[in-house]
Amino acid sequence: MHQQPVSDDLIRSFLQGRHVHCPVCHYEVRDLQDRRCPECGKELTLHLSPVERHLRLLITACTGLAMGFGFFAFVLLITIVQTIDKGQWPGPGYTFWVILIPSTLILGAALAVMCLRSSMFARAARRRQIAITIASWILSLILVTTLTVVIIRIT
């Protein structure tokens, strides 16, 4: 994608009389006549950004799912290695596998959807984004708690 550079005039008129700080060194660049910060020497430009920030909620939702998925993937790997090592199928028992495998798949799929469809999340209404974020954490915590209870009971 071809990007047209922002003109020096546009940068100058933006900085005229405005209390703006250099994003690198925080030096005040008000009334700057050049596109370089006089303090750190970095070249500056202007860009648009959305007023409403959606990234914080997206990251919070993904963290909830990644936490759960990471826990399940770790337990799954350890269990598979131990079961093969001891040669005692089904290892910790069928209840354990019935919770472990579907939960790992559900959390992995949810995490993949969140990563691949992040633009849909960004376009969704704020209330819907909050609902998805809370649902991600609740799903993760319920599944992790359930497996933890099962592990405590069989050990």
Ligand SMILES: [Zn+2]
């Ligand atoms: Zn600077």
